[in-house]
Amino acid sequence: MSSQHVTAPDYFVPGPSKWPVLTGASLLLTMVGASAWVNDLAWGPYANIAGILCVLVILYNWFGESIAESEGGLYSKRIDISYRWSMSWFIFSEVMFFAAFFGALFYARAITLPWLGDLDHKVLWPDFNAVWGSVGPAGVVESFKTMGPFPIPTINTALLLTSGATLTIAHHALKENKRTQTAIWLFATILLGVTFMGFQVFEYMHAYSELNLKLTSGIYGSTFFMLTGFHGFHVTMGAIMLSVVLYRVLKGHFTPEHHFAFEGAAWYWHFVDVVWLGLYVVVYWL
Structure with a gap:
């Protein structure tokens, strides 16, 4: 956490976020792709990889927001x-x-x-x-x-x-x-x-x-x-x-x-x- 920690509010409540629902959808795509992959469906590997990439992009942005909040003295x-x-x-x-x-x-x-x-x-x-x-x-x-x-x-x-x-x-x-x-x-x-x-x-x-x-x-x-x-x-x-x-x-x-x-x-x-x-x-x- 940042040095601005002492100026933070008593408790920080973030606004509505799109990341949880996007994470759920990406994980669903990942698992559907994995299931299709093990059952030898041609589109399975592509769906699985696409889901994993989506999860990684979401985590990058979601954690980036949390870091910005911390460095902004909100925590x-x-x-x-x-x-x-x-x-x-x-x-x-x-x-x-x-x-x-x-x-x-x-x-x-x-x-x-x-x-x-x-x-x-x-x-x-x-x-x-x-x-x-x-x-x-x-x-x-x-x-x-x-x-x-x-x-x-x-x-x-x-x-x-x-x-x-x-x-x-x-x-x-x-x-x-x-x-x-x-x-x-x-x-x-x-x-x-x-x-x-x-x-x-x-x-x-x-x-x-x-x-x-x-x-x-x-x-x-x-x-x-x-x-x-x-x-x-x-x-x-x-x-x-x-x-x-x-x-x-x-x-x-x-x-x-x-x-x-x-x-x-x-x-x-x-x-x-x-x-x-x-x-x-x-x-x-x-």
């Missing part, structure tokens, strides 16, 4: 608190999102797999081996190799942990009004995140080409790519958020006392770090 302490609550609930929803996928992984490994391998099912599938990473009891999944923790997942863990440290250093620099140091450490955080994504792309290429591990490789493949893929998507979103914050730091938008945009993006990034630690242990080690 009081009450607005700051409402933003903090909103970001907290958003991150909580993301926690529940990943909890669903971790829950699916737990159910498959701790409940379904032993059940399929018990004595009662030996009659149906005598050759089935109830070991995680199996091709399933029906023999319809191609053979594949599982993904271990070395070297790329461990390197990525070091990258994300380091990025959490660099982001914390940037935050302390901002609170001390050291803008150059803030920008440098924030850029380092973004660079570490981009490097993480580069390694993950390489890991996926390795999985498909050398391990024959695909999204269709049974429950192991589906849970592996859903968990790591959605986490990679969140890393990408976090890097974009931090890039916007870096741009605003360079523009001089924040003060040591008022910089919730920085803090909100940092909360999100640290959340992504914590999710990766759980994913690293459960998916790659266990």
